[in-house]
Amino acid sequence: MSFEAPLLEVSGVTLRYKTPQHLVTATYRVSFQVYPGDRFILLGPSGCGKSTLQKAVGGYMTPTEGEIRLKGQVIRAPGPDRMMVFQEFDQLLPWKTVRQNVAFALEASRRLSGKEADDRAMHYIEKVNLTKFADSYPHMLSGGMKQRVAIARGMAMEPDILLMDEPFAALDALTRRKMQDELLMLWEDTRFTVLFVTHSIAEAIKIGNRILLLTPHPGRVKAELNSVSDPLEATVLERRIQQMLFSDELKETADA
Amino acid sequence: MRELINAMALQQPAMRPEIVVPDSSSPTMTVVEKPLSKLELLYNVSMFRKALILIALAVIWEIYGRILNNDLLFPTFSATVSAFLQSVIDGVLPARAWASIRILLVGYAIGVLLAGILTAIAMASRIGTDFLETMTSMFNPLPAIALLPLALIWFGLGNGSLVFVLVHSVTWAIALNTHSGFLSVSKTLKMVGRNYGLAGPRFIWDILIPAAFPSILTGLKIGWAFAWRTLIAAELVFGVSSGSGGLGWFIFENKNMLDIPNVFAGLLTVILIGLVVENLIFQTIERRTIQRWGMQT
Numbered sequence: 001m002s003f004e005a006p007l008l009e010v011s012g013v014t015l016r017y018k019t020p021q022h023l024v025t026a027t028y029r030v031s032f033q034v035y036p037g038d039r040f041i042l043l044g045p046s047g048c049g050k051s052t053l054q055k056a057v058g059g060y061m062t063p064t065e066g067e068i069r070l071k072g073q074v075i076r077a078p079g080p081d082r083m084m085v086f087q088e089f090d091q092l093l094p095w096k097t098v099r100q101n102v103a104f105a106l107e108a109s110r111r112l113s114g115k116e117a118d119d120r121a122m123h124y125i126e127k128v129n130l131t132k133f134a135d136s137y138p139h140m141l142s143g144g145m146k147q148r149v150a151i152a153r154g155m156a157m158e159p160d161i162l163l164m165d166e167p168f169a170a171l172d173a174l175t176r177r178k179m180q181d182e183l184l185m186l187w188e189d190t191r192f193t194v195l196f197v198t199h200s201i202a203e204a205i206k207i208g209n210r211i212l213l214l215t216p217h218p219g220r221v222k223a224e225l226n227s228v229s230d231p232l233e234a235t236v237l238e239r240r241i242q243q244m245l246f247s248d249e250l251k252e253t254a255d256a
Numbered sequence: 257m258r259e260l261i262n263a264m265a266l267q268q269p270a271m272r273p274e275i276v277v278p279d280s281s282s283p284t285m286t287v288v289e290k291p292l293s294k295l296e297l298l299y300n301v302s303m304f305r306k307a308l309i310l311i312a313l314a315v316i317w318e319i320y321g322r323i324l325n326n327d328l329l330f331p332t333f334s335a336t337v338s339a340f341l342q343s344v345i346d347g348v349l350p351a352r353a354w355a356s357i358r359i360l361l362v363g364y365a366i367g368v369l370l371a372g373i374l375t376a377i378a379m380a381s382r383i384g385t386d387f388l389e390t391m392t393s394m395f396n397p398l399p400a401i402a403l404l405p406l407a408l409i410w411f412g413l414g415n416g417s418l419v420f421v422l423v424h425s426v427t428w429a430i431a432l433n434t435h436s437g438f439l440s441v442s443k444t445l446k447m448v449g450r451n452y453g454l455a456g457p458r459f460i461w462d463i464l465i466p467a468a469f470p471s472i473l474t475g476l477k478i479g480w481a482f483a484w485r486t487l488i489a490a491e492l493v494f495g496v497s498s499g500s501g502g503l504g505w506f507i508f509e510n511k512n513m514l515d516i517p518n519v520f521a522g523l524l525t526v527i528l529i530g531l532v533v534e535n536l537i538f539q540t541i542e543r544r545t546i547q548r549w550g551m552q553t
């Protein structure tokens with residue numbers, strides 16, 4: 001196995017943000033590396049700063065300590081080389097059709113224009129099985145379809161890394177399972193690199209090949225594990241992760 | 257103890273056989289879709305419902321006018337319509353209406369432009385926001401008509417003073433609505449825009465304006481109504497402004513000559529223009545934009 005240079009390098013990142021009353025430390029000296037083709041999962045309970053960490057990778061926040069490098073370049077601002085897929089359904093521009101939404105992303109970031117943008121958009125819309133709905137407006141789509149458009153948009157940009165922030169959290173359980181399978185199929189197809197945030201252990205094991213486990217208040221790295229695909233091993237891993245997260249809680253209660 | 261066990265046994269639900277429905281696509285299915293009747297379809301058209309309301313109002317007006325039987329106080333609907341048609345045919349009313357609309361459009365356009373600049377500044381910096389907020393809270397409640405005497409001193413008895421009060425009545429309403437619309441754009445959409453690498457004017461034009469369009473359109477509508485009211489009132493107060501005078505002057509003139517059906521015809525024109533602008537122009541924009549985008553249900 002040859003080791004290429006990491007695509008994304010997060011080294012010693014501390015993130016702090018201000019609320020009107022407090023200065024909150026979201027993550028404390030978190031380090032990890034994402035390699036090309038990784039399905040890298042940030043997993044942890046709420047309050048472990050996993051979403052904040054991803055926002056920092058997205059360029060929406062600057063670390064108070066440490067740095068984040070993409071292909072060796074320090075990240076300073078949001079940009080189309082790191083496409084975000086959000087949890088919220090309102091991430092599509094309501095005044096554009098599905099096809100325009102995807103094509104506009106390409107045009108706004110000056111990647112492609114006109115016919116080329118449209119062709120690329122249709123190609124990825126087909127990949128997420130929404131060709132029939134290409135000319136529909138987002139408000140006519142179901143939640144799962146909207147997320148698929150957002151994924152198509154992210155992939156059409158062919159970014160260095162796709163940042164997905166609990167994209168399936170707001171979906172019903174059946175749709176979520178289907179979307180997870182589809183995402184894996186898309187990955188088999190194009191082998192993109194994705195940084196995926198979730199709080200579901202099962203989802204992390206299913207989607208990821210590498211899982212970063214974070215503990216809350218403030219977010220620190222607990223472990224970086226390899227995922228498994230065998231259902232039996234998955235159950236074992238799930239229990240192991242649960243224990244890792246749960247043992248801390250037990251200690252905390254014991255301290256108190 | 258035994259009673260407790262008995263009670264627990266009683267709480268067990270009864271065993272029932274399972275039910276699995278076999279695949280059936282029998283032709284005897286009930287109707288799934290049924291077309292609506294003609295009347296229901298017609299009633300679903302808002303234009304039709306509004307026309308019904310207008311007709312009802314006209315009938316009530318006519319009946320009341322006939323009962324009163326006093327053209328000086330309250331002419332009938334038919335007398336008003338015939339006066340209206342008479343004035344339209346001899347060209348007086350269209351000329352007056354056009355004189356009003358022309359000034360109105362100039363004032364409105366300047367007001368929209370000014371509001372756009374003010375909100376852009378407000379979005380760019382915090383001091384700009386404070387400036388806009390202070391200005392709107394100071395001037396939005398100030399009636400434009402109250403500025404008319406000053407405007408007359410500054411700009412004289414011409415179109416200049418009318419345009420000045422129009423701009424004043426339009427700008428603040430639109431700026432206020434546009435700004436609050438910008439502020440309520442969802443955080444996710446703003447992040448999406450920045451994700452595309454959009455910034456500055458392109459961010460405002462491609463993300464903020466369409467996302468805030470419902471508020472902006474409301475502002476434009478309110479601004480239009482304010483402008484119309486201000487203009488007619490201003491013309492009524494100081495009469496002839498330009499050479500020919502507008503609709504307000506038409507009303508004033510006919511009142512002086514006690515030609516009340518013509519006064520009503522003038523008022524009817526004001527109402528008609530309002531109806532046309534609201535129902536044709538603004539509703540078309542609404543249908544093509546925020547309704548199609550699902551921003552308004």
